[in-house]
Amino acid sequence: MRFETERPTSWQACLTCGNELTETDPHSRCPVCGGLLEIHHRPPDLTRDELIGRFTERRGREPTAPPSGVWRFREIVLPGARQIVSHPEGNTPLLHRDALDRWTGVQRLLLKHEGHNPTGSFKDRGMTVGVTQAVRIGATAVACASTGNTSASLAAYASQAGLPALVLVPADGVALGKLAQSLAYGARTLLVRGDFDDCLRLVQEASDKLGVYLLNSINPFRLEGQKTIVLELLQQLGWTAPDWIVLPAGNLGNTAAFGKALREAHAWGLISQMPRLAAVQASGAAPFARSFAEGFARRHTVKADTVATAIRIGDPASYDRAVRAIRETNGVVMAVEDGEILEAKAAVDGCGVGCEPASAASVAGVRQLLRRGIMAPEEHAVAVLTGHILKDPEVLLRYHRETEPPPPGANRPIEIEPDLREVERALQETGKGER
Numbered sequence: 001m002r003f004e005t006e007r008p009t010s011w012q013a014c015l016t017c018g019n020e021l022t023e024t025d026p027h028s029r030c031p032v033c034g035g036l037l038e039i040h041h042r043p044p045d046l047t048r049d050e051l052i053g054r055f056t057e058r059r060g061r062e063p064t065a066p067p068s069g070v071w072r073f074r075e076i077v078l079p080g081a082r083q084i085v086s087h088p089e090g091n092t093p094l095l096h097r098d099a100l101d102r103w104t105g106v107q108r109l110l111l112k113h114e115g116h117n118p119t120g121s122f123k124d125r126g127m128t129v130g131v132t133q134a135v136r137i138g139a140t141a142v143a144c145a146s147t148g149n150t151s152a153s154l155a156a157y158a159s160q161a162g163l164p165a166l167v168l169v170p171a172d173g174v175a176l177g178k179l180a181q182s183l184a185y186g187a188r189t190l191l192v193r194g195d196f197d198d199c200l201r202l203v204q205e206a207s208d209k210l211g212v213y214l215l216n217s218i219n220p221f222r223l224e225g226q227k228t229i230v231l232e233l234l235q236q237l238g239w240t241a242p243d244w245i246v247l248p249a250g251n252l253g254n255t256a257a258f259g260k261a262l263r264e265a266h267a268w269g270l271i272s273q274m275p276r277l278a279a280v281q282a283s284g285a286a287p288f289a290r291s292f293a294e295g296f297a298r299r300h301t302v303k304a305d306t307v308a309t310a311i312r313i314g315d316p317a318s319y320d321r322a323v324r325a326i327r328e329t330n331g332v333v334m335a336v337e338d339g340e341i342l343e344a345k346a347a348v349d350g351c352g353v354g355c356e357p358a359s360a361a362s363v364a365g366v367r368q369l370l371r372r373g374i375m376a377p378e379e380h381a382v383a384v385l386t387g388h389i390l391k392d393p394e395v396l397l398r399y400h401r402e403t404e405p406p407p408p409g410a411n412r413p414i415e416i417e418p419d420l421r422e423v424e425r426a427l428q429e430t431g432k433g434e435r
């Protein structure tokens with residue numbers, strides 16, 4: 001067919017025979033000749049300037065504004081910085097999914113997805129500031145200990161700055177995607193036969209004795225960058241503070257950074273209400289939760305073990321700063337079991353959002369806060385997803401393909417012969433709601 005009179009706004013046309021179809025025609029190829037289809041649009045009813053004006057308006061900022069979601073807040077991050085090492089980073093979305101409201105029991109849970117950063121975790125926000133500072137002070141090499149994300153981020157930013165990078169990670173227990181990134185971005189990668197706490201001890205010695213600039217979250221400039229997770233989410237909420245901000249906690253750099261961001265935002269009049277922080281640890285790596293339960297009477301260390309390798313940390317470095325953050329925000333610290341983390345992860349993944357295991361601890365934490373009556377369903381909560389789903393493909397595949405008996409959220413792949421009947425059978429089973 002051909003549209004003889006006025007053309008619709010959009011239509012489909014066959015590249016081979018010119019046959020035209022309506023925009024909603026479901027054929028995947030031309031029904032006349034089998035050729036490939038192409039979408040056509042009527043020219044927009046706007047001038048060039050009007051079009052560009054609309055695109056600029058929707059982008060939400062002037063074209064000349066810095067594209068980084070960290071340096072947008074430079075006056076309260078690092079006002080003195082001139083030569084900035086930026087990917088750019090930040091500008092991460094605030095998401096909502098009905099399925100997670102149902103799973104957690106909160107009326108409207110928002111997710112700040114830091115996995116949308118350039119190397120797939122929130123670490124980029126700290127690293128842009130940390131590496132900018134390294135360049136500023138003339139560092140000749142940079143280093144970190146890491147459970148994987150800090151090292152991936154350091155490797156990328158150091159490479160951008162032209163600085164040699166040394167990363168120390170536990171030989172056993174770094175998620176595949178993270179290790180792959182460190183190697184690919186070109187960091188000298190040391191697989192230490194020990195855990196994260198050993199790596200951190202060693203890299204601190206190395207930075208003291210060998211003169212490399214340390215870029216773990218002990219470094220206060222890193223935390224200045226990580227404050228912008230909170231600043232950006234407050235901006236996205238029109239500077240109305242939520243009741244709760246819930247985050248996974250390992251080495252406690254982020255907990256400390258969030259506390260500082262909120263303290264400053266409140267003191268400088270950006271928000272009038274102080275949200276409560278909830279720091280969520282894995283129960284096999286929960287020294288901070290233990291201290292909290294004792295009113296922070298003493299600092300604990302543990303031999304850490306959890307499926308969430310990012311937060312497999314037994315002696316968190318930013319303990320003192322994080323205690324302050326929890327106290328000043330009337331916050332809570334809690335622990336969730338690995339089973340709860342994996343269930344939360346399946347819920348986050350299954351609604352198309354996806355995150356790495358440690359990130360899901362925050363969503364598991366929200367559900368537990370509700371069940372324990374600490375959070376009310378109508379309270380406004382933001383859970384931070386700290387890393388991307390592809391960081392840890394091994395945990396994912398084990399959960400979906402291998403665990404016996406299959407956990408409730410397991411989505412077993414089905415191997416078939418190249419035969420239509422087998423596809424049909426699989427489709428029918430999908431229709432029955434089987435996963």
Ligand code: F0G
Binds near residue numbers: 149151
């Ligand atoms: N979530 C993810 C994905 C992480 O990688 C980390 C920490 C945390 C949460 C916890 O944040 O340490 O500030 O309390 N990862 C560090 C690393 C330790 O080396 O990548 P924290």
